[in-house]
Amino acid sequence: MVTGAVSAMAAKQAERLKEDGNNCCKKERFGAAIDAYTEAHYMLGLALLQREEYADGVKALQRALDFGRGANPTGYMVEEIWEELSKAKYMEWELLSARRSWELNSLKETCVAALNQQRALDMSRTEESSEEDYSSHTDQLKALDRVFEKAAEEDKPTEVPDYLCCNITLEIFRDPVISPSGVTYERAAILEHINKVGKFDPITREKLDPSKLVPNLAIKEAVAAYLEKHVWAYKTGC
Structure with a gap:
């Protein structure tokens, strides 16, 4: 009973956030609109998961992740959404x-x-x-x-192939980027390394400016294909 009430509240909050996003778009406050849409889909996804509607919940969380990555790829919200999406995918697979x-x-x-x-x-x-x-x-x-x-x-879970895993996080890639040295890293992990440790590639030790990092679309597609077939990999490490 309590879970149902919480789920209904989350769904209503999601609708309000969508309306906020629409209003921000009308005022050409596009950054605020994306933030509102991100949170709206996130809240909707959580509400659907509480109802055990895993397929629709996963879709909502995926949309939230897409919005979040577009606005702020390294933001805390993206990490939070990914964690919930991973859990939802794994629960659905189970x-x-x-x-x-x-x-x-x-x-x-x-x-x-x-x-x-x-x-x-x-x-x-x-x-x-x-x-x-x-x-x-x-x-x-x-x-x-x-x-x-x-x-x-x-x-049956097995080991995830090394080429699909980040050398820093030792986890399967979520948002892979490639350095000028040709090494692929998880975006958030390599940016944290650059900000906290120094502007150099942790593998090759060559100088590395964050502006030189580009999305590794080939690896991203490979990860998506792998996760589609091996959903258990959302929860296991490399």
Whole structure:
């Protein structure tokens, strides 16, 4: 009951923020409009997640992340949105993974039962069972195991490939940028390094000005494709 009330309040707040964003646009206060839209989609996403509407919640959080990155890629809001988006994606994957696992196990049990039934039927039609018949039945069961093990592989977390991970954060890239030296970093991490440690590439030690960092779109697309197929990677490190 309390969760439902909180969810409704968050949804109403999201609508108010959208209206604020529209008003800011009319006044050509575009920066303020983007901030309002970012927070609006963020609040809406949280409200949907509280209702366990994960698919729509993820979409709202993704839009919030897109708005946030456009306005301030290194802002605290972007990090906060990413954390919530990651949790939502992982929770959605857990539910779907559990359902797929149950379906696979049920199907496997049905297949094993069918093979055993066929084996019993074959034995009833002959006076004795040969070693060859037994071996054939065993091979069929082993082949069935291999098929279902292969089908379950996508839901088994493994190590994320190194090229998709930042050398500073040791996590999968979110907003990758490439330095003039050819090294790719997480944007927020390399900017923090430049601001707190010094204007040099932490790997090559060459001078590095933040204005020289450019988005690594190829890696960003590779990460998106990887996460689409391996959603568990939203939660695991590299």
